[in-house]
Amino acid sequence: MYKYSEFDTAFLAERNAQFRAQVERRIDGSLTEDEFKPLRLMNGVYLQLHAYMLRVAIPYGTLNSAQMRQLAVLAETWDKGYGHFTTRQNIQYNWPKLNDIPDMLDALAKVGLHAIQTSGNTIRNVTADHFAGAAADEIADPRPVAELIRQWSTDHPEFQFLGRKFKIAITGSDNDRAVIKAHDIGLQIVEQGGEEGVRVIVGGGLGRTPMIGKVLRDFLPKADLLPYLESVLSVYNLLGRRDNKYKARIKITVHENGIDDIRNRVERQFAQIKPLFSGVDQDILAGIEEAFAPPALRQTSARAFEAAYTNDPVFRSWADTNLTPHRDPGHAIVTISLKAHGATPGDASASQMRVMADLAERYAYDELRISHEQNVILPHVAKADLPALHAALKEAELGTANVGLISDIIACPGMDYCALATARSIPIAQEIATRFDELKLEHEIGELKIKISGCINACGHHHVGHIGILGLDRAGVENYQITLGGDGGTDATIGERAGPGFSAEEIVPAIERLVYAYLDLRDGGDEHFLQTYRRLGLAPFKAALYPDHQREKAA
Amino acid sequence: MTTIVTDAGFGPDTETGTWLDLASDTDPAGLSFQLDGVTQIRIAFPSFADGRGFSIARRLRLMGFEGRLRAQGHVLADQYAMARRSGFDDIEIDDDMAARQPEDQWLARAEWHAHNYQARLRG
Ligand code: HEM
Ligand code: SF4
Numbered sequence: 001m002y003k004y005s006e007f008d009t010a011f012l013a014e015r016n017a018q019f020r021a022q023v024e025r026r027i028d029g030s031l032t033e034d035e036f037k038p039l040r041l042m043n044g045v046y047l048q049l050h051a052y053m054l055r056v057a058i059p060y061g062t063l064n065s066a067q068m069r070q071l072a073v074l075a076e077t078w079d080k081g082y083g084h085f086t087t088r089q090n091i092q093y094n095w096p097k098l099n100d101i102p103d104m105l106d107a108l109a110k111v112g113l114h115a116i117q118t119s120g121n122t123i124r125n126v127t128a129d130h131f132a133g134a135a136a137d138e139i140a141d142p143r144p145v146a147e148l149i150r151q152w153s154t155d156h157p158e159f160q161f162l163g164r165k166f167k168i169a170i171t172g173s174d175n176d177r178a179v180i181k182a183h184d185i186g187l188q189i190v191e192q193g194g195e196e197g198v199r200v201i202v203g204g205g206l207g208r209t210p211m212i213g214k215v216l217r218d219f220l221p222k223a224d225l226l227p228y229l230e231s232v233l234s235v236y237n238l239l240g241r242r243d244n245k246y247k248a249r250i251k252i253t254v255h256e257n258g259i260d261d262i263r264n265r266v267e268r269q270f271a272q273i274k275p276l277f278s279g280v281d282q283d284i285l286a287g288i289e290e291a292f293a294p295p296a297l298r299q300t301s302a303r304a305f306e307a308a309y310t311n312d313p314v315f316r317s318w319a320d321t322n323l324t325p326h327r328d329p330g331h332a333i334v335t336i337s338l339k340a341h342g343a344t345p346g347d348a349s350a351s352q353m354r355v356m357a358d359l360a361e362r363y364a365y366d367e368l369r370i371s372h373e374q375n376v377i378l379p380h381v382a383k384a385d386l387p388a389l390h391a392a393l394k395e396a397e398l399g400t401a402n403v404g405l406i407s408d409i410i411a412c413p414g415m416d417y418c419a420l421a422t423a424r425s426i427p428i429a430q431e432i433a434t435r436f437d438e439l440k441l442e443h444e445i446g447e448l449k450i451k452i453s454g455c456i457n458a459c460g461h462h463h464v465g466h467i468g469i470l471g472l473d474r475a476g477v478e479n480y481q482i483t484l485g486g487d488g489g490t491d492a493t494i495g496e497r498a499g500p501g502f503s504a505e506e507i508v509p510a511i512e513r514l515v516y517a518y519l520d521l522r523d524g525g526d527e528h529f530l531q532t533y534r535r536l537g538l539a540p541f542k543a544a545l546y547p548d549h550q551r552e553k554a555a
Numbered sequence: 556m557t558t559i560v561t562d563a564g565f566g567p568d569t570e571t572g573t574w575l576d577l578a579s580d581t582d583p584a585g586l587s588f589q590l591d592g593v594t595q596i597r598i599a600f601p602s603f604a605d606g607r608g609f610s611i612a613r614r615l616r617l618m619g620f621e622g623r624l625r626a627q628g629h630v631l632a633d634q635y636a637m638a639r640r641s642g643f644d645d646i647e648i649d650d651d652m653a654a655r656q657p658e659d660q661w662l663a664r665a666e667w668h669a670h671n672y673q674a675r676l677r678g
Contacts, residue, residue, distance in 0.1 A: 292653025
């Protein structure tokens with residue numbers, strides 16, 4: 001794992017001192033509230049419904065146990081004893097006091113963490129495949145490139161006051177687990193004629209105008225990445241609209257000017273910028289790659305694993321849903337579900353964070369990951385250790401066996417915390433999870449991704465949920481709209497609206513009707529919801545959602 | 556009256572030449588033919604939140620402009636290093652801003668060469 005260089009450490013100390021001074025200058029009037037706002041945002045500080053919120057970056061989703069323990073310390077010292085992991089590989093603290101935040105940032109710096117550019121109209125925390133460095137299907141670990149981009153984008157003088165936020169995601173695998181096509185820039189590490197390079201996708205995004213990104217450059221040599229990104233951002237900074245906040249993202253710039261025009265502008269700019277890069281960034285990248293060298297994996301016997309798998313049905317059920325193949329057949333990737341039925345998706349208490357940190361240290365070569373699906377991952381666990389690990393997780397109430405299933409729901413904070421919300425999302429997620437747990441159906445249903453947002457901004461990724469739920473406000477009453485067939489993976493697709501929305505009381509029964517319809521319609525247990533939907537289209541699901549309407553038509 | 560901010564702090568405006576004034580929505584690509592003989596350019600910052608001026612300055616430098624580049628308008632002390640790193644020589648602020656954000660707050664950002672990730676990566 002990457003460890004901060006002296007340069008990083010000195011930079012962060014200076015940056016934190018600057019923020020401390022900014023808070024004081026806000027209080028003494030040197031900065032107006034308007035002026036202070038983007039400065040606090042670029043340091044991760046939001047003003048929410050009830051209080052300030054601090055959003056801390058988990059760079060490319062990777063943490064070591066010391067960092068996870070420090071997140072627990074923050075939760076206990078300055079918050080209410082828990083934190084919330086988000087879809088963008090951040091952790092949010094919902095109850096800090098503004099005056100305490102500089103101390104929180106100093107505490108984070110001690111373990112090499114920060115909150116820089118987790119908010120505001122800046123280049124945000126770069127996100128990466130949460131199975132990076134462990135997945136069997138990957139061409140290269142994307143994290144070294146992500147770290148390089150983190151350094152390049154941090155405090156970039158041209159891009160701290162962009163027209164709008166700018167999100168970059170990267171994957172090193174054909175199986176996209178980082179939703180790269182729904183980002184302002186999505187990067188995929190690819191190989192061409194034995195050379196490693198990057199495919200650059202631009203103009204994806206969710207929010208009120210969801211769009212799937214388009215290919216800007218099919219193969220970019222790795223050494224050209226930073227000057228190329230700088231060119232894209234420079235074009236966006238000058239060409240992006242500033243007259244209307246809702247048309248300010250690069251997806252609109254691409255849509256209005258056309259991808260070819262954008263490509264020409266970028267290439268022209270690139271020709272000027274590229275010669276200014278001497279190539280030392282590639283030496284720095286080589287150093288980062290070394291730091292990310294995979295751990296020396298232990299070779300163990302699989303016998304304990306097989307015995308537990310055969311004899312313990314609880315372990316078997318967990319192993320079936322929460323394990324993913326590792327590139328080393330003697331190891332597995334473990335996903336720890338933060339979606340216990342009825343709990344708040346993505347919340348973890350300080351004691352749970354400590355348990356996960358201890359287990360990572362003991363069984364997982366000291367590495368943890370945060371996924372955009374709001375779960376925690378131990379990327380390298382020897383199969384022999386899985387039964388002991390599972391037992392420890394169960395004891396900490398972290399043994400829920402539901403990864404990828406209907407109760408593994410992504411939900412944004414919604415009305416419970418967010419000032420922009422038009423409806424609640426967390427309680428809907430809790431009710432759905434609890435209901436399907438009662439029905440004891442979720443393993444039978446198999447893979448099904450439900451994603452819920454509490455307003456049109458789509459923080460809960462509802463557009464790319466197999467079933468998406470969007471909470472709106474209709475004349476003061478919550479109204480939940482369903483979209484179907486969305487997909488955040490390699491075949492990224494925006495879901496289709498199913499029809500009129502449902503009240504808070506009607507939404508869970510509506511989801512139930514949908515799921516029963518799927519169980520009737522599917523072509524055997526191996527056909528997942530999304531596959532059935534793709535085969536049959538909207539009509540039969542619509543009929544299940546709106547049975548009265550069908551009857552009226554028939555009458 | 557206005558104040559000119561440089562690495563040395565506050566000072567009066569000592570430039571006497573003619574300025575080419577650019578709005579923040581200028582497309583620098585269209586300017587190349589106008590730059591002949593121009594020795595000083597002022598780029599407007601109508602609001603500190605309008606960050607286009609930083610990219611305009613950088614583009615002008617990339618196009619080979621070596622004269623004086625000034626950021627004029629609503630710029631914060633917090634943006635001083637960004638402006639210098641993007642290619643500006645100095646910043647022109649009004650008296651209200653100079654009173655509200657006095658010289659020491661700008662001098663605190665005067666060492667803009669330090670802690671510069673981009674310079675380090677470019678080499
Ligand atoms: C609670 C305070 C929050 C506020 C005020 C907020 C605000 C917003 C806004 C205004 C947008 C729309 C941006 C646009 O379309 O230009 C947005 C999008 C988004 N936010 Fe949030 N958000 C919050 C929390 C979160 C959380 C907790 C997450 C992660 C779970 C998150 C992740 C995202 C994502 C993934 C998008 C959509 C992707 C895109 O930018 O196109 N946000 N947010
Ligand atoms: S989707 Fe809306 S309600 Fe949910 S967190 Fe984002 S802004 Fe808030």
